[in-house]
Amino acid sequence: MLAQEQVLEMTKSDSEKVRTFKQNKRVKIKTLEGEKYIGRFQIIDEKTIEIEGDIIKLNTISNIKSRSIMAGIAGTGLILYGSLIALVGGLEHAWADNPQVGNGLFVAGAVIISSGIFFNEFARNQRSDKWNYKIIEK
Numbered sequence: 640m641l642a643q644e645q646v647l648e649m650t651k652s653d654s655e656k657v658r659t660f661k662q663n664k665r666v667k668i669k670t671l672e673g674e675k676y677i678g679r680f681q682i683i684d685e686k687t688i689e690i691e692g693d694i695i696k697l698n699t700i701s702n703i704k705s706r707s708i709m710a711g712i713a714g715t716g717l718i719l720y721g722s723l724i725a726l727v728g729g730l731e732h733a734w735a736d737n738p739q740v741g742n743g744l745f746v747a748g749a750v751i752i753s754s755g756i757f758f759n760e761f762a763r764n765q766r767s768d769k770w771n772y773k774i775i776e777k
Contacts, residue, residue, distance in 0.1 A: 643776040645682045649703070649765045650773075658765065659777065660705070666690070667706040670699045671767075677706055685774045697773065702766040710758065717755030724748035 647660045660666060660680070668676045668690065678691040688695050725748025732741025765772075 645774055646777045647680070647682065647688065647703075648773050648775045649770045651770055653769070659775075660703075665706050665708060666703055668695060668703045669701045670695065671701045672699070673701075682774055688774075700767055700772060702764050703772070704764040714755045714759030717758060718752055719755075721748045721751030721753075721755055724751060 645662065647664075649658045649660075650656070662682055663679045665679050666677070668680075670676075676690040676693055676695065681689045683689050683694065686697050688697065725745050728741045728744025728746070728748055730741070731744055732738045735741065
């Protein structure tokens with residue numbers, strides 16, 4: 640007989656879209672009270688999950704999204720690289736005799752920083768006002 644595993648199922652309210660997260664998936668969760676949790680989740684029972692020792696009831700979740708380590712590293716790397724480019728552009732504009740290059744580098748750095756922030760913050764996000772969460776056997 641095949642053993643069944645429990646998964647967190649998310650169903651979109653206005654369509655037939657269904658997403659599932661297996662246990663040990665790295666997620667970022669924000670609760671209705673504004674608390675944030677990042678880490679691998681474990682299923683406690685049909686209404687409760689645990690992240691890094693913190694117990695979270697499904698009905699208190701405001702949003703949940705997948706949060707892979709590589710995506711976090713890539714987004715942070717883009718922010719740091721963009722900051723360096725913007726700093727060089729600012730220095731080039733202020734002290735060198737070439738303000739056009741400095742302005743170009745500064746703008747390029749700002750675009751790279753923005754893409755890093757976008758990469759980190761706007762991944763697939765399942766908000767509780769559009770998605771229903773439940774634990775199921777799969």
